Amino acid sequence: xxxxxxxxxxxxxxxxxxxxxxxxxxxxxxxxxxxxxxxxxxxxxxxxxxxxxxxxxxxxxxxxxxxxxxxxxxxxxxxxxxxxxxxxxxxxxxxxxxxxxxxxxxxxxxxxxxxxxxxxxxxxxxxxxxxxxxxxxxxxxxxxxxxxxxxxxxxxxxxxxxxxxxxxxxxxxxxxxxxxxxxxxxxxxxxxxxxxxxxxxxxxxxxxxxxxxxxxxxxxxxxxxxxxxxxxxxxxxxxxxxxxxxxxxxxxxxxxxxxxxxxxxxxxxxxxxxxxxxxxxxxxxxxxxxxxxxxxxxxxxxxxxxxxxxxxxxxxxxxxxxxxxxxxxxxxxxxxxxxxxxxxxxxxxxxxxxxxxxxxxxxxxxxxxxxxxxxxxxxxxxxxxxxxxxxxxxxxxxxxxxxxxxxxxxxxxxxxxxxxxxx
Numbered sequence: 463x464x465x466x467x468x469x470x471x472x473x474x475x476x477x478x479x480x481x482x483x484x485x486x487x488x489x490x491x492x493x494x495x496x497x498x499x500x501x502x503x504x505x506x507x508x509x510x511x512x513x514x515x516x517x518x519x520x521x522x523x524x525x526x527x528x529x530x531x532x533x534x535x536x537x538x539x540x541x542x543x544x545x546x547x548x549x550x551x552x553x554x555x556x557x558x559x560x561x562x563x564x565x566x567x568x569x570x571x572x573x574x575x576x577x578x579x580x581x582x583x584x585x586x587x588x589x590x591x592x593x594x595x596x597x598x599x600x601x602x603x604x605x606x607x608x609x610x611x612x613x614x615x616x617x618x619x620x621x622x623x624x625x626x627x628x629x630x631x632x633x634x635x636x637x638x639x640x641x642x643x644x645x646x647x648x649x650x651x652x653x654x655x656x657x658x659x660x661x662x663x664x665x666x667x668x669x670x671x672x673x674x675x676x677x678x679x680x681x682x683x684x685x686x687x688x689x690x691x692x693x694x695x696x697x698x699x700x701x702x703x704x705x706x707x708x709x710x711x712x713x714x715x716x717x718x719x720x721x722x723x724x725x726x727x728x729x730x731x732x733x734x735x736x737x738x739x740x741x742x743x744x745x746x747x748x749x750x751x752x753x754x755x756x757x758x759x760x761x762x763x764x765x766x767x768x769x770x771x772x773x774x775x776x777x778x779x780x781x782x783x784x785x786x787x788x789x790x791x792x793x794x795x796x797x798x799x800x801x802x803x804x805x806x807x808x809x810x811x812x813x814x815x816x817x818x819x820x821x822x823x824x825x826x827x828x829x830x831x832x833x834x835x836x837x838x839x840x841x842x843x844x845x846x847x848x849x850x851x852x853x854x855x856x857x858x859x860x861x862x863x864x865x866x867x868x869x870x871x872x873x874x875x876x877x878x879x880x881x882x883x884x885x
Contacts, residue, residue, distance in 0.1 A: 522552035558884040561799035565811065565885040569818030576779065576821040580735075583772060587738045590745035626733070630726060637722050645712035649705045656697065660690035714795050720805050721788060728784040735776040743769045763839065770835055775828035782820045782878060786812040789882035797883075808882060816881040823874040830867040837863055 519525045525548055527533045533541040644651045663686030671679030715721055746765055790808025794800050800807050812820065841856035 519548075522548050523556065525549065525552075555884075560797055560883060561794060562885050565815040567815050567818060568881070568885070569822045571818070572822040572825060573818035576775070576825070579772060580776065583742050583776075584738055586745050587741035590748075591741055593748075626730075630730065633729075634722060634726055637725070641712055641715050641722070644708050645716050648709040648712060652701060652705050652708055656693045656701070657690060660686040660693065662686070663689070711792075714792055717795075718791055718805055721791060724787055724805070724809060725784050728780045732777045732780040735780065736773060739769060739773040739776070767832055767836055771828055771832040774831050775825055778824035778828060779820060782824050782874075783809075783812045783817070785875070786816055786820060786878045786882045789879045793879075793883040811882060811885070815885060816878075819881050820878065823877060827867060827870050827874065830863060830870060834860055834863040834867060 517531060519529050525545065527541050527545055530545070530548070533544055536544070640651075664683050667679045667681070667683030667686060669679070670676075670682060746769075787805070787808045790811055791804045794804040794808065837856055837860035841853055841860060844850075844853035844856055
C-alpha cells in the first residue's frame with residue numbers, strides 16, 4: 463500500500479509525511495536485503511514465513527546453483543544466467559563501500575543540463591513577470607470570453623503567501639499527526655489505510671442505489687466489495703510485515719523530525735517551480751510567436767509538450783531529492799554510520815554527489831511521461847474527430863508508454879537507495 467502512487471503524487475505529495483513514510487519504507491526494505499540482522503529493538507519477526515525454508519548464501523561471489531534452491535528448478539541456461547547476476551551483484555557490493563566518507567560526483571553533465579534549464583526558464587519568467595498584470599487587465603490573456611473577464615484582478619502577493627502558508631501549516635500538522643499515529647498505533651494505521659477506501663466505495667454505492675442510480679451504485683458497491691475481499695484474501699498475510707515496517711519507519715522519523723521539514727521544503731520548491739513554468743508559458747503565449755502558434759497547431763502542441771516536460775522534470779527532481787535524503791537517513795540509522803548528523807549528511811549527498819544521478823533518472827521518467835501525454839492528446843483529438851480506430855490505437859500506445867513509465871519509476875526508487883547508501 464505504501465508503495466503505490468502516481469507521478470503527480472511523487473511530484474507534489476498530498477502530505478509531506480506520506481512521502482517520508484513511502485521513501486523510508488523502501489529504504490528499510492532495502493536495508494533488510496543486505497544480509498545484516500535488524501536492530502535489537504525489533505522483537506517481531508522481520509519477515510513473514512516464506513513458502514520455502516529460509517536460507518542465506520554465505521559467499522554470494524562464489525555461489526553455486528546448489529546453494530540457491532530457487533535456481534535449482536529453472537532451466538540450466540536460465541539458472542546459469544541468474545547465477546552470474548548474483549555473482550556480479552556480490553562484486554558490485556564489495557567494490558562499493560557503505561556510506562563512504564568521500565564520494566565521487568556522478569552524472570555531472572545531467573546536473574549541469576538541469577541547472578541550465580532552470581536558469582533559462584527562470585530568466586524568461588522573471589523578465590516577463592512585471593508585464594502579467596498589465597496583460598491581464600488589458601484583456602490580452604487567452605481564454606477571455608466576455609468584457610467582464612478583462613476585469614480579472616490578480617490577488618496581492620501577501621494573500622497568496624498567507625494562503626500558501628496556511629495550507630503548508632495544515633499539511634505539516636496532519637503529517638505530524640499521521641507520524642504519531644504510525645508510531646503509537648501502527649497496526650491501526652495499516653488496517654485503516656487498507657479498508658477505509660473500499661468501505662467508502664461500498665457506502666457510496668449503496669447511497670446511489672437507494673436514492674438515484676441503481677446500476678452505477680451496485681457496480682460501485684461490487685467494486686468496493688472486491689477490493690475489500692482482496693485485502694482479506696490476498697494481502698492479509700503481508701500485513702504483519704507491513705506493520706513492522708511502518709512501526710520502524712515511524713520510530714526513526716520521530717528520532718529525526720526535521721525530515722518532515724525537508725519534505726515541506728521540497729513541496730514548496732516544487733510549487734514555486736510550477737509557478738515559474740506557468741509564467742514562462744504565459745510569456746511564450748504572448749510573445750512575438752503568439753500569432754504563429756495560433757495558426758500552426760503542431761508548433762503550439764510542440765511548445766505545450768516542451769513546457770509539460772520542463773515542469774515535470776523539475777517537480778520530480780524536487781521529490782527525488784527528498785526521497786534520496788530519507789533513504790540516506792534510514793541507511794545511516796540501520797548501519798549505524800554518521801549518527802551525529804544523519805539528515806544534514808544525507809541532504810548534502812542528495813544535493814551534491816548524487817544530484818546528477820537524480821537529474822538523469824528523473825529526466826528519463828519525464829521523457830516517458832511527456833510521450834504519454836502526447837499519446838493522450840492524440841487520443842483526445844481522435845475522439846473529437848470521431849475516429850474510433852485511431853482512438854483505440856492511441857489508447858493502446860498510451861497504456862504501453864504508461865507501463866514503461868511505471869517500470870522506470872519503480873526501478874529508479876531502488877536505484878536512489880543505492881545512491882544514498884553507496885554513492
